[in-house]
Amino acid sequence: MYQVVIIGAGPVGGRLATELASRGVSTLMVEEHAEIGRPFQCAGLVNPPAMERVNLQETILQNVDGALIHSPSGIMVPVGKDGHTRTHVVCRKRFDQGVVAQAMEAGAHLWLMSKPIEAEVKEDYVELKIEREGEIIDIQCDLLIGADGAHSWTRRHFKMGRPKEMMIGFQADVSGLSGKDNWLEMYTGRDVAPGLFAWVIPTGDNTHRIGVWSRPQDLEGRSMEQCYDALIQHPLWKERFADVKEIARYCGPVPCGVIKKPFKNRVMVIGDAAGMAKPTTGGGIGPGFRQVDAIIENLVKAIEKGRLRSSDLATVCKPFKAFRKEQDRARALRDLIVTIPDDEELDSHFRMFNRPEILDLINLEGDIEHPVPLGMTLLRRVPEFRKLAVKAGFKLLFA
Numbered sequence: 001m002y003q004v005v006i007i008g009a010g011p012v013g014g015r016l017a018t019e020l021a022s023r024g025v026s027t028l029m030v031e032e033h034a035e036i037g038r039p040f041q042c043a044g045l046v047n048p049p050a051m052e053r054v055n056l057q058e059t060i061l062q063n064v065d066g067a068l069i070h071s072p073s074g075i076m077v078p079v080g081k082d083g084h085t086r087t088h089v090v091c092r093k094r095f096d097q098g099v100v101a102q103a104m105e106a107g108a109h110l111w112l113m114s115k116p117i118e119a120e121v122k123e124d125y126v127e128l129k130i131e132r133e134g135e136i137i138d139i140q141c142d143l144l145i146g147a148d149g150a151h152s153w154t155r156r157h158f159k160m161g162r163p164k165e166m167m168i169g170f171q172a173d174v175s176g177l178s179g180k181d182n183w184l185e186m187y188t189g190r191d192v193a194p195g196l197f198a199w200v201i202p203t204g205d206n207t208h209r210i211g212v213w214s215r216p217q218d219l220e221g222r223s224m225e226q227c228y229d230a231l232i233q234h235p236l237w238k239e240r241f242a243d244v245k246e247i248a249r250y251c252g253p254v255p256c257g258v259i260k261k262p263f264k265n266r267v268m269v270i271g272d273a274a275g276m277a278k279p280t281t282g283g284g285i286g287p288g289f290r291q292v293d294a295i296i297e298n299l300v301k302a303i304e305k306g307r308l309r310s311s312d313l314a315t316v317c318k319p320f321k322a323f324r325k326e327q328d329r330a331r332a333l334r335d336l337i338v339t340i341p342d343d344e345e346l347d348s349h350f351r352m353f354n355r356p357e358i359l360d361l362i363n364l365e366g367d368i369e370h371p372v373p374l375g376m377t378l379l380r381r382v383p384e385f386r387k388l389a390v391k392a393g394f395k396l397l398f399a
């Protein structure tokens with residue numbers, strides 16, 4: 001009998017387990033794989049506030065000071081400043097392992113090679129059947145939390161709906177690419193990343209992660225591998241990628257849009273399972289950590305008082321509404337500025353971004369964590385964006 005069972009020992013499950021266990025809540029993490037942090041599907045970007053929460057600086061492979069953003073026709077907009085770290089690139093395996101180790105140090109238990117095969121909510125507890133290394137074990141808990149990623153078993157088992165958007169990310173680890181060690185690159189255009197962008201992220205020791213993400217409806221029947229190939233072989237960039245040697249490639253889902261009701265009697269979901277990744281960058285680690293921070297105090301009180309009915313968890317999860325609203329606003333602006341425009345319009349946006357006064361503004365107000373204020377300032381201040389500003393007004397009003 002545990003007070004809380006968390007399905008999934010990823011970064012968000014591990015972080016939540018740390019916070020619960022360090023407050024004296026008996027917690028079990030159930031992880032289907034034999035090893036934490038494997039297989040991973042991630043570019044490894046962890047923003048400074050998220051890193052400060054876990055202090056796992058030893059997992060940093062590279063600090064990143066800025067981004068060189070390329071338009072479809074090759075106009076380049078540099079955002080950032082040397083010597084001012086904007087984000088960290090981590091070894092995801094060591095990062096996840098570090099987060100889960102902190103949970104265990106705080107007193108949480110971990111079962112590897114284990115997954116739920118049945119869960120039933122009773123009046124006073126949740127009854128679970130866990131398959132652990134081939135053996136079926138019955139356990140009970142007061143509260144079941146799904147931190148089991150984009151295709152969450154918990155979310156599906158309890159029919160909790162689907163995140164608003166499910167993007168696809170594809171990535172290759174490569175060697176043989178040169179460039180500025182502390183700047184990442186982003187590429188746009190229908191050929192290489194319809195509706196979103198592709199990235200090249202330095203990971204130290206002359207290695208890089210080259211990736212691309214997109215919405216399925218924008219792919220028009222193409223595969224993510226074809227988009228990746230289009231980047232590598234693009235007439236404008238093929239020389240840059242000529243000596244690339246692939247070490248590994250992987251593909252995964254990115255759920256963006258917190259589900260409407262991430263809770264039921266004695267059950268809730270969090271992190272990717274709840275659809276917490278950012279529609280503007282696909283980042284899910286920082287948002288998942290923020291979600292944990294936002295609920296932890298009230299969640300522990302609810303567990304201690306045994307108030308874990310749907311209506312109690314609705315109160316605990318109230319902050320998620322603000323996250324959903326933030327995602328909706330960010331998505332609305334992303335759609336207007338990046339996703340809907342064709343390549344020609346995107347190029348004209350880049351020409352505007354590249355003006356010195358606009359670049360100053362972007363560097364001053366640009367915060368990848370909170371892109372809406374910068375988006376709004378651009379729409380207000382740049383005369384050429386006025387037409388978009390009217391559309392944005394409507395979109396944001398109804399977002």
Ligand SMILES: Cc1cc2nc3c(=O)[nH]c(=O)nc-3n(C[C@H](O)[C@H](O)[C@H](O)COP(=O)(O)OP(=O)(O)OC[C@H]3O[C@@H](n4cnc5c(N)ncnc54)[C@H](O)[C@@H]3O)c2cc1C
Pocket residue numbers: 007008009010011012013030031032033037041042043044045046114115116147148149150152153168169170171211251252253254270271272273277282283284285286288
């Ligand atoms: C190509 C790509 C690049 C990305 N790049 C970034 C990035 O740079 N920065 C960033 O912040 N985010 C990035 N993301 C998103 C990021 O990977 C996720 O948002 C993040 O991992 C979410 O953490 P989580 O703990 O909620 O879920 P996950 O990391 O998915 O962890 C879920 C855990 O649950 C386990 N699990 C699943 N089902 C079961 C089950 N039935 N039983 C037991 N265990 C189970 C899994 O094995 C896993 O360990 C990227 C995603 C993709 C696809």
